[in-house]
Amino acid sequence: MTDAIPCLILGGYLGAGKTTLINGLLSRHHGKQITVLVNDFGAINIDAALINNKDGDTLSLTNGCACCSIGDSLLETADRVVRGENPPDLLLVEASGAAEPGRMKQILMGVPGLKAAQCLTVVDASTFQKRLRDKFVGKLVRAQLKQADCLYINRLAEGKEPEDPVLASLNKPRMTSAQEVFRYLGALGAEKTDLSVDLGAEKEAAEALQTFTLPIPADMERKDLQAKLTRLPTSIHRLKGILTLKERGADQVFTVQGNGQDCTFVKTEPRNRDIPSGLVLIGPVSDQDRRRITDLLTTAQL
């Protein structure tokens, strides 16, 4: 299969730093659609403004990424994602702390349309030597290192790699910063999408990106808002929100998403309290633009 989806297992023992990496990755503004399968949904901590939709075990984000709970079958969950309407550019699978990545690789072999998975094991430099000596998990932690294709050495003291005979004996590519990991992930998806996004280099761009939420007056007419949105600067990449607006004089709730030029309004059941009110706008806008947009959207007048 030429368009098989690349897959990376994020391995490592409990507390190694896998979730932090996932939170960082999901919160970035890159052009890649990454779906992350996680064990512990509750640990995923994403700015509410970035959340497009939460449907049971799936969280969809405004940057095109998604996060799903693995549930009781990795095989079936991965299969569902790959067969889904909108398959990702890259599937990232978080291993449970007890998992041996080698076994997970084999399970994922049972998913048609998925490339043979690679494994990146996250190592907590500050604790892993203690873990290696632990009578219960020493062998497991060693297996997680051995079965990895590459390692991310996390929490280095003063940036220095630990001099450890176990690590030294493993001749595997190593990364020592989240930036490097993001860059590596960017390259993994590139074959499929021709989008060689350097997720690591995105940092500068991401700083210029702004995400801000504007309260939209409830007495605004839907058609007025729609007209206003067409006047937004093109630097607004994306907007979304669940808004109460006037439709021919009556209150009506809408899910709004798209960008200024191309935006959909879908009638929706009254809002779920978890979702912030107001319109979320994302884009590299200047302060001046931002003031202009605020004036435009927060007053009912055209």
Add this chain to the structure above:
Amino acid sequence: MQLAALFVRLTRKPDMSDITVFTARRIHTMSASQPHAEAVAVRDGLILEAGTLDSLKPWTDRYGATVDERFKDKTIFPGFVDPHLHPSLGAVLLPSYFITAMEWSLPDRKVPATKGRDGYLQALKEGFEKEGASRDVFVTWGYHQLWHGDLTKADLNAVSKDHPIVVWHRSFHELILNDAAIAHIGVDQEVMERHPQINAEIGRFSETGAKVVMAGLKDFLFNPARFLEGLQSLLQVIHLGGHTTVADMAYGIFDFEQEWMAFNAMINRDEVPLRVLMVPKGLPEDGAKESPADAVKVIDGLADRSNDKLFFDRRVKFFTDGAIFSELMQMEEPGYIDGHEGEWLMVPELFEERVRAFWTAGYRIHVHCTGNLGHELAIDVLEKLQREHPRLDPCYTIEHFGVSTEEQVQRLKQFGGRVSANPYYVHELGEAYWVKSIGFERASQMVRLGTLMRENVPFALHSDFTMAPAEPLKNAWVAVNRLSESGKVLAPEEKIPVHQAMKAITIDAARIIGLENSIGSIRSGKKADFTVLDDDPYEVAPETIKDITVHATVFEGRVFEVIKE
């Protein structure tokens, strides 16, 4: 006489029923204060008292009684208790066709021991001719290469080219499929070819490859009609074994709600002579999605649905290491002969964190342990929790008790732990694991019940059905004799006396699940639950205890005869 009857009517509370007195050749009460009786008086589902017809007179003279002599040649025990089995696994497995290396007695069939490749293929052919056509997929369970030799797709294709045949391995971790079954499930061609644990040529799907088949068979295996059929047969299995109380020792193994609906429909009925203690798994969501406190709340919430037949008692089930039948128990040095490693079913820190939350909430904890490193973890956590938050109640039970050490038993005793053991491992796995897995010393000493007795640690026996037959007498037989599959005695020092074994399937089993005040022995005030045997285990040759047949059970005073073919 008429006057006496009138007197009875006038003095009795209007809602009281008649007294029935059951007589027997011998009643083993399992009460140390009065071990034997000849008659037992029952009213309203409760035992009035046990003794002799003469000693029961204060009751029978006053109220009259029906003397039921149908068991006069039989031996009566308290109703057998299995403190650890899995009704849901049984329900999924039982509708399959059994071809097994060991004998299995099922209500609708007596499964003979089938050994050797030729014997297996012959049994498969016969089974398919009998039942193949009536099932969309012919699933047979029990194959094991140690006893049945190598089996390939070609062998199955020779039985049928067009009808799907699935051979499910004894360990549940491997499957062999014929071409029709592979096509029926629709296994992706590319996956067939590239998967390291699928051998496309011989049609074998093992471990992670087996998951591909199980995902494809899910709709078939978990079809509600099939599940209810399986549950019905499970209830017959349980009755045939002589049980009147069992514990579901991981309720929610598939799904809390669906299991509850099926159980409630099938078990919460007057004509079912069984009550089930529900012990939920302590991780309500796979992958520990909730916080520990939320997990406790979820489990707390389940108790509201208790009824007389299916009830909760603030008990919860956890797991340390992998399955013994898959050789995935965690072993201390020197480990396995072939050098492979076992697995943790939960990260040790996570295990500790979750157990702590239930411990401090006052729950009683049951921990699945198979290897000696698994036991070490469970006992380490027990010690830690006792130091942090001491508890005097019997609140920590090791489940299965596969491979352990004497020192672990001593430490378990020190910190107030108990054991619910599966002795069947000794019989089925003892010899195979001696030769191929962990060597003689550790394999022969699996399930060291003699050590438990020496250290005075309370223990019960369980079947973990479907891991072992749900036949308490067979388990008692293993515990007493420690005979391996080929008849060798494994670690005679770990044998236990008949009386200890019979206690371990009655009063001590009740104690392990906290029901000793209402069941487990025949004494005044307990439920009138009895198991009626055709012979007396104390009198027969110990090596024939497993052959004693269950004649009937009595559940809360009502007789339920075992229908024999």
